[in-house]
Amino acid sequence: MSQIKIKVEHINPFVTSTIETFRKMVGLEAKPGKLIIKQGNADDYDISGIIGISGGAKGMVSLSFPKETAIKVTNKFIGASSADVTDDTIDAIGELANIVAGYAKKGLGEFNITISLPSVITGSNHRIKEPKDVFSFIVPFETELGGFHLAVSLKSVE
Amino acid sequence: MGQTIKVEHITPFIDATIKTFALMVYSEAKPGKVGLIASAGARFDVSGIIGLSGKAQGTVALSFPRITALKVCSAFVGARVLALDDIATDAIGELANIIAGAAKGELSRYQIQISLPTVILGDDHELAGPKHIVPMVVPFQCAQGNFNLVVRFKSES
Amino acid sequence: MKILLVDDSNTMRRIEKNTLEKMGYTDIQEAVDGADAISKLTAGGFELVLMDWNMPNMTGIEALKVIKANPATKGVPVIMVTSESEKTRIMEAIQAGAANYVVKPFQAETLQEKISAVTKKAA
Numbered sequence: 001m002s003q004i005k006i007k008v009e010h011i012n013p014f015v016t017s018t019i020e021t022f023r024k025m026v027g028l029e030a031k032p033g034k035l036i037i038k039q040g041n042a043d044d045y046d047i048s049g050i051i052g053i054s055g056g057a058k059g060m061v062s063l064s065f066p067k068e069t070a071i072k073v074t075n076k077f078i079g080a081s082s083a084d085v086t087d088d089t090i091d092a093i094g095e096l097a098n099i100v101a102g103y104a105k106k107g108l109g110e111f112n113i114t115i116s117l118p119s120v121i122t123g124s125n126h127r128i129k130e131p132k133d134v135f136s137f138i139v140p141f142e143t144e145l146g147g148f149h150l151a152v153s154l155k156s157v158e
Numbered sequence: 159m160g161q162t163i164k165v166e167h168i169t170p171f172i173d174a175t176i177k178t179f180a181l182m183v184y185s186e187a188k189p190g191k192v193g194l195i196a197s198a199g200a201r202f203d204v205s206g207i208i209g210l211s212g213k214a215q216g217t218v219a220l221s222f223p224r225i226t227a228l229k230v231c232s233a234f235v236g237a238r239v240l241a242l243d244d245i246a247t248d249a250i251g252e253l254a255n256i257i258a259g260a261a262k263g264e265l266s267r268y269q270i271q272i273s274l275p276t277v278i279l280g281d282d283h284e285l286a287g288p289k290h291i292v293p294m295v296v297p298f299q300c301a302q303g304n305f306n307l308v309v310r311f312k313s314e315s
Numbered sequence: 316m317k318i319l320l321v322d323d324s325n326t327m328r329r330i331e332k333n334t335l336e337k338m339g340y341t342d343i344q345e346a347v348d349g350a351d352a353i354s355k356l357t358a359g360g361f362e363l364v365l366m367d368w369n370m371p372n373m374t375g376i377e378a379l380k381v382i383k384a385n386p387a388t389k390g391v392p393v394i395m396v397t398s399e400s401e402k403t404r405i406m407e408a409i410q411a412g413a414a415n416y417v418v419k420p421f422q423a424e425t426l427q428e429k430i431s432a433v434t435k436k437a438a
Contacts, residue, residue, distance in 0.1 A: 021420040025330070052209010052217065052273025060209065060276045078326055079333045088326070091289045095326040098288075099419050102398030116209025116273055117310055119217050119287055123201070126280025129247040134274060153274060215369070289325045290347060291371075312323075312371045 004110060006057065006135040006154045011035065013107025014061055014152050015139055017100045022143065025099065026077045030141045030148075038136035043149065044125035046070065047085060049097030052116035057108070059154035062128055063097050069146030076145065085122060094118035100150075111156070167311045168192060168294040170264035171218055174257045175307050179300060182256065183233045189307075190297040200295070200306055201282040203227065204242060206254030209273035214265070214313035218258050219285055219306075220250070226303030233302065242279055251275030257307075268313060316434065317342045317360050321352040321375065322367040322396070327419075331365055331396065334423045338430065349373030353381055356388050363434060366413075368397035368404075376411060383412035392433045396426070 015032050022030035045064035053059045065073065067085060074092040075081055082088060094117075101115045121128075130136045130153040139150045172189050179187035202221035210216035222230065224242065231239040231249040239246050251274075258272045278285070287293060287310045296307040318340055322328045328345050335343055344361075346352040348370040356364065364382070368375040375395060382388045392414035399405075400418045408416055414436070415429045 017420075024420040024422040024425075048278075050207065050209075050276055052207070052211065052276070054209065054211045054271035054273045058272075058274045060273055062276070078329045087289060090286045091324070092326045094286075094288050095324055098324075099398065103400070103418075103420055105398075106400050114211035114271055115215070116211045117215045117217050117287060117291060117312060119207050119209075119219065119285060119310075121205075121278050121280070121283055121285060123280040123283025126278055126283045129244075129251070129277040129279060131251055131274055132244065132248060153276075155274060288323075290323045314369075314371065314374050314377075 004156050006156055008035065008137070010108065010154055011137055011139065011152055013104040014100065014150060016107065017103040018063070018141065018150050021096060021099045021103060026073060028073070028076065028143045028145060030143050033140040033142065036138045036140070038130070038138055038151070043138070044127060045149070046122070046124055046126070047089070047093055048121045048126065048128060049093040050119045050121065050128070051097050051101040053101070053113050053154065054116070055113040056111035057113055057154050057156050059134060059152065060130065061097065061101050061104070062151045063093065063100060063148060064128065064151065065093065065148045066146060069148055072145040073143070090120045090122065094120045167265070167313070168296065168309055170261040171257065171307060171309050172296055173264070174260035175298065178253065178256050178260060182253075183230055183300070183302070185230070185233060185300040185302060187298045187300040190299065193295045193297070194292050201284050202306065203279070203281050203283070204250055205278040205283065205285055206250040207276045207278065207285070208254050208258040210258065210270050210311070211273070212269040212271050214268035214270060214311060216309065216311040217287060218254065218261070219308045220254050220257065221285060221308065222250070222305045223303060224281070226305055229302035230300075230305070247277040247279065251277045316340055316362045317344070318363045318365070319344050319346060319352060319355055319361045320365050321346045321349070321370070321378070323347050323370045324367070327367065331426070334426050335430070337423070338427055349375055349378030352378050356382060356391065357385070359387070361391050363430065364391055364393040365396050366393050368395060368399045376408060379408065379411045379413060394429055394433055396421070
């Protein structure tokens with residue numbers, strides 16, 4: 001199998017998947033901002049859902065939120081009215097990342113990717129670092145409940 | 159709950175951790191008792207995470223207190239690592255990668271593929287997963303301090 | 316109508332339950348994997364199953380095949396609710412006897428429509 005070079009186009013399935021997942025399942029319009037090529041300076045987040053990617057391309061995809069946004073998005077997603085981060089928030093953020101990664105697979109058919117279970121990180125101002133030699137980018141999203149970041153790192157496997 | 163925990167799922171990761179630390183960190187990593195905790199409440203400063211997929215899905219993570227991470231990285235890269243910089247995060251990611259890669263071979267019936275490592279930096283962060291997957295937590299002790307190995311595993315059979 | 320929700324994810328079961336309750340269904344039970352679903356189904360009385368695909372112990376597709384092979388349960392319509400969006404997977408489920416198929420992410424209305432279509436046909 002010849003190696004397919006990772007390009008900015010390969011982010012599109014993740015962006016589309018994020019928009020669709022938020023629109024259909026959370027009932028929120030998530031508007032993507034300008035794509036940022038990540039250059040080591042990771043942002044600080046409060047809660048992140050991370051999925052490992054393997055198969056014909058390796059990497060990871062994450063959704064990262066400030067605490068308040070994560071709580072509000074979860075409440076809308078699962079029909080709850082929690083005032084704080086609970087087990088339900090963690091489960092819901094993991095499930096959102098899972099659906100986004102699962103649906104993006106379809107748009108990356110050429111790589112035949114497989115996805116891991118979600119990991120959910122909670123902790124004020126944590127940072128997510130990818131390996132240095134990998135194509136990494138962030139897409140900031142805005143919703144009426146606040147903003148969040150989609151981050152994708154991808155490397156094709158020879 | 160639905161998921162049954164199998165010793166055979168955690169043993170390859172414990173063995174790989176011991177071997178990797180012995181060969182590459184020059185440190186004897188002693189595993190403590192395997193714990194099953196519904197919400198892995200332990201808080202750490204640095205974590206290296208690898209996603210597992212194939213005929214099973216999962217995650218494997220190594221979590222360290224800051225000081226232990228710096229000492230482990232120093233021993234691993236053979237130079238004094240004084241801050242959680244790119245060298246340190248790369249080293250932690252690589253350790254997780256080596257351990258997951260070594261364990262993968264022992265779990266060949268699941269045809270596991272591993273993702274790239276992701277490293278989390280954040281004082282007192284907590285690493286959780288889906289509610290329905292009970293994590294297998296192994297506390298380790300080594301000359302550089304303590305760390306946790308956490309494996310979440312979901313297999314179809 | 317008695318409905319069985321089968322998904323290992325707590326969040327997904329909760330979302331599906333919300334949708335069903337909005338449709339007026341209240342007799343809802345939950346199962347966490349294929350094996351759990353089969354043991355609950357054989358107890359009887361269910362008229363609809365919403366089934367995830369990728370679950371531990373026994374997957375949704377395996378459970379579907381078991382349900383359709385058992386004369387006592389084969390009449391119960393099963394809607395697959397899953398991230399598996401490839402055509403071959405959808406065909407596999409339909410051939411195994413799935414009454415309908417919903418791909419995640421889905422809109423609550425889409426799930427409602429498929430449930431209505433399936434229950435109308437069954438009635």
